[in-house]
Amino acid sequence: MINYDVIVIGRGLIGSAAARHLATHGVNVALIGPSEPLNHQTHTGVFGSHYDSGRIVRILDPIPHFAHIAKASITRFRPLEKQTGINFYHEVGYLVVSNNPEYLANMEACAKVFYPQVERFNPSELAERFPYFHFPSDVDSLYQPTDGGYLNPREHISAQNKALKLHGGTVLDETVLEVQPNGQMVNVRTAQGWITGHKVLLATGIYANVGGIIPRKIAFEVEPHTTILGEISAEEIPKLTGMPSLSYRLGDDPQRFIYFMPPIQYPDGKYYVKIGHSKGDRIASDRESLQHWFQNEGDPERIEWLTETLHQLLPTTTFASLHSRSCALTISSTGKQYIDQFDEVPIFALLADHGQCAKSADELGLMATELILNGRLPSPYRTDDHRIQYQQISVLYEKTEVD
Ligand SMILES: Cc1cc2nc3c(=O)[nH]c(=O)nc-3n(C[C@H](O)[C@H](O)[C@H](O)COP(=O)(O)OP(=O)(O)OC[C@H]3O[C@@H](n4cnc5c(N)ncnc54)[C@H](O)[C@@H]3O)c2cc1C
Secondary structure (H helix, E strand, C coil): CEEEEEEEECCCHHHHHHHHHHHHCCCCEEEECCCCCCCCCCCCCCCCCCCCCCEEECCCCCCHHHHHHHHHHHCCHHHHHHHHCCCCEECCCEEEEECCHHHHHHHHHHHHHHCCCCEEECHHHHHHHCCCCCCCCCCEEEEECCCCEEECHHHHHHHHHHHHHHCCCEEECCCCCEEEEECCEEEEEECCEEEEEEEEEECCHHHCCCCCCCCCCECEEEEEEEEEEEEECCCCHHHHCCCCEEEEECCCCHHHCEEEEEEEECCCCCEEEEEEECCCCCECCCHHHHHHHHHCCCCHHHHHHHHHHHHHHCCCCCEEEEEEEEEEEEEECCCCCEEEECCCCCEEEEECCCCCCCCCHHHHHHHHHHHHHHCCCCCCCCHHHHCCCECCCCCCCCCCCCC
16 A cells, blocks of 8 residues: 555645645655535535635725735745746736725725735726726725736646655545545545555545544534636727726625626636636535535526626626526634644544635645644644644444545
8 A cells, every 4th residue: 555644635725735735844745635616516526615716805804814825825836836836926006996995994904914015996096997897876995906917826846746746745636525534544545546655634624524534523614605707808908907806795794795806717728717706605514405506507696686786796797698607615613714634533624615715725734744744833833723623413424435
């Protein structure tokens, strides 16, 4: 059986970051996870939250912890791009627009600490600076011109995986079917057979509680998300030059908060803007429910509302086509990620990221690396803040297979 120091399960944004940091610390790492499914409608294996070409990058956030982990990650984007030759980060700026004074006040308080150079625009300045957007007259805004914009999650993972290999790590394009502690070691089974590790790190995203892998089920929820991609024709692109990523919060109904991304080139070669909702409902986290959600193209009511909102937000833009997509993220019960060791086994969690962590994956991966190597999180993080919360009723090592 092949033997590794650490086996990281989950080749998404966060697991890939952790594996790379472990390898740069001289650890013999195997990172296991399947590539993106070719056809979502027919795929029956696991899905991930990273099958897209755009994720907002921003330091501005109403919650200091999220601003902190984002800022720490962003400082490492350019060095990783340089090391790997893979460009994944686009510094086009980030704009937040709202008529909710409390939300903006929290953002501004956080900005004082993490991004003091924040700019503020009133509605007429907004219209002049960003003429393609239409906002109501009662909004206010904050603008982050640097250290923000978007990243391409597919390319970010490619860069992390390439850097991992440059540091001697191994990438296995497999799905893990079973994890079995065996004394001081942990055995991990894929369709290719067993490998063994001194330690295992679980970074399986929304599939955390799907059986056979996790020692004890964690308390978390899965939030389904619908997005709309609006195709921008070649003639329209120049009119949208300089467009930033955007968070747009009108009124007090969190279900009506949206985010928006500027034109990004997708794998089909075309350019799309993207609109999505910032908060969502819940779905069950069992394998069947997740598969059903990912095999479909989002929630019809949200598709209608997001399409209408997109037209209101960009009234002078014509879309060559509109498509909807489904995705999902995880919500922890503490508001912070679970970065912790399971009781009495050399298995660690890097789970329940609480959404919005594409931009912060690198720092979360570094935090898990320090925990695995030194038994505690690095300063200024508090190990107790990131303890796993368990489900009340939980079955040890369910035998159900994942794939
Ligand atoms: C619609 C949407 C929009 C978002 N927008 C933003 C944004 O603008 N900015 C931002 O910062 N964040 C954003 N996020 C959040 C961000 O995408 C997530 O925080 C991030 O993807 C979580 O990374 P992860 O590695 O924990 O999970 P994932 O990226 O889902 O990776 C988990 C991986 O585990 C693998 N896996 C599961 N089970 C197994 C198994 N048994 N064996 C092997 N591998 C397994 C999966 O294949 C997957 O690759 C958004 C999320 C969604 C859904």
